[in-house]
Amino acid sequence: MERLPTRLEGPILLQPAVHGDERGFFVESFRQSAFARLGVREAFVQDNHSRSRYGVIRGLHFQADPPAAKLIRCARGAIADVLVDIRPGSATYGAWEAYELSDVNLRILYAPAGFAHGFAVLSDVADVLYKQSAEWTPDADRGIAADDPAIGIEWPIPPADRILSDRDRAAPRLADFASAAAGS
Secondary structure: OOEEEEOOOEEEEEOOOOOEOOOOOOOEOOOOHHHHHOOOOOOOEEEEEEEEEOOEEEEEEEEEOOOEEEEEEEEOOOEEEEEEEOOOOOOOOOOOOEEEEOOOOOOEEOOOOOOEEEEOOOOOOOOOOEEEEOOHHHHHEEEEEOOOOOOOOOOOOHHHHHHHOOOHHOOOHHHHHHHOOOOO
C-alpha cells in the first residue's frame, strides 16, 4: 500500500498493491495495521454501499456530533470523489479537492472528520463502498450544496446531465451553514 500526495492536509489517498494475472486480480482493500502506518487510525464501525448511475451527484454530506471519518472506494465503475474542508479556523476552509476512484485504479480515499464528502458518477454505473468511524444518525446528518459558488467545485458532469436528490438540491450553502452553526 502506498500513500499518494494530496493538496489538502488531512485527506489520505492510498494506492493498494494489485496482484493480477490471467484470472483477474486480488487486492487487499483494508488492513487496520497497514492503514495505521499510513496515517488512518480510526476504528470503523459501519460499512455502506451505494449504487448510482451516470450523472448522479451525491453530497456534499458530513456528520456532526458525533463526527465521522470515512474510508471510500469505488468497487465498480468510476467516480470523481470530492472533499471540502469545513474545519472552522482551517487555513483551507472551504477549499475542495477531487480524486478519481475507480475499479481500474482501485484507490482508497480517507476523508477525516471535518470534511464534507460528495461524488459524481462518471461511468454508466458505480458501486461506492465506504466505512464510517461513527454510526449514522439522522440528527447528526448534514449537507452543503454541491453547487455552492463560493466553493466552486468543478464537477466533471455537464449541468444538464446532473442528477441530485431533493435533499441535496435543497442543501444550504457553506456560508449559510457556518452562520447557523455560529448561532447568527
